[in-house]
Amino acid sequence: MALFQAKRRNILPGFGLSMGYTVFYLSAIVIVPLSMIFINTIPMGWEPFLNAVTAPRVLASYRLSFSTAFFAALFDGFAGLLTAWVLVRYRFPGKDFLDALVDLPFALPTAVAGICFATLYSPIGWLGQLLSHWNLQIINSPTGIVIALVFIGFPFVVRTIQPVLEEAEQEIEEAAHCLGATRWQTFRKILLPHLFPALLTGVTLAFARGIGEYGSVIFIAGNLPMKTEIAPLMIMSKLDQFDYAGASAVALVLLCISFSMLLLLNAVQEWQQKEYRS
């Protein structure tokens, strides 16, 4: 049977129209524009492509984007698990307020987040002043990038764990208690394995988002060559020099990384569903 062709037993009208429009729209907005990356990279040839994506500055930017996104996602894993746990299991003043504000990083324009963190951690900013007592400099350093990415990725982790935690059957915890397990044992041996797939999904989402993030990072990063230039910024600066092929090459590698993250995520989600069934 051909792709996108309706199987039988569809009696409702409008398949041709809605499907046709959807496919047309996706082609025009997504597929054709995205294919431009390949179209602009292929004529480069293998050698110049390799040269473009393995230039020291570009390699340094990949390393930076990758490592900062990784550490930020890791931190989000802890902070997100903690927040989800507290919001689902405890009763305390301001709970609904915090629950609502979890979504703020989704809703706040990234540029605004960027200038906020850059100002907070600047040498005369509220937190920058405090940290300068210990000679810690956050701004213009990878740590600053991690802080911005922690903010961006945080809601992904909370919002994937929260529903799983809400639906977790507490009878199992009670049973563990009756069998003599301590709270910590119950958490480690029963709850954590149950939450782990969701936690992994959330962390992967935060990581994938962090690799491509631009607006919130560039203000606090300082964009020093070889030190705090993220990969999306490399694309930007190649574009500014009208080096379209170079920009596409850097983008292609970044896209491949992001897509493999997405594939990995799908695998995780399938595994998660299997876990649920068993």
Add this chain to the structure above:
Amino acid sequence: MSQPDTNNSKAPVVNKRISDPQSVQVLLIGLTYLFFIGFIFLPLGLVFTQAFQKGWSFYLESIREPYAIEAVKLTLLTVAIVVPINAVFGVSAAWAITKFNFKGKTALKSLLDLPFAVSPVIAGLIFVLLVGSRTPFGSWLGEHGIKIIFSTPGIIIATIFVTFPFIARELIPLMEAQGRDEEEAALTLGARGWQIFGKITLPNIRWGLLYGMILCGARSIGEFGAVSVVSGHIRGQTNTIPLHVEILYSEYNFTASFAVASLLVFLALLTVVIKNGMEKHFHKNSLHL
């Protein structure tokens, strides 16, 4: 439709045997508050203290300055075009995906997740590569007097790319849950296609549609990376609100920058409030990208 029911909301554990000791609770709640203070409250507080640093009159001046007003106008224009276009797409994609079975449905659904995996800078780049003035198609358009990149249409297209899945992703689970029975009943009673859609489907999905449009609108207002690539940063012409914030900031005009940014913060807080209100109403807790 689900009933708003406040008594039935997930009650925290009261069972003593499986609740954590008081000291652990206090510690964990304290840590959570600490995280929120550092990552949410301080940034929010900073925006407003910085914005009003030079007083009310300077604040009002910053947001009423001609370039700021032009930026607001451009952003509103973008939202007014992007949201309806994506709403039509969202309804159409959700109708095709939820009312029919076909091969390639999973592939189509994962295409809807795509912009999420694409860096905003790449989202801008692809349109520069497609219709920029140095490309064949772009120069052909240029000869006919159509300019897309470094002008308003480019900003709109890039924003459409970044926000196209929001409404569809909101509608698909909703329409999947509602099933096809009502539409099929209408069909057997002799209703025609558009009648079914207008009288059955649309009323059923109206809140989800509205909600998706709000999320899409919020993201359209705030999109920075993609728009930054295609805009060209021409003041008064191709500057959206976030780009205006960036320019003011990079000119060390911090107070004005935060004043304009505070408008975006108000909108973000409003979005969060609406989102939570609607989620409480519909008893759902899903992930929105």
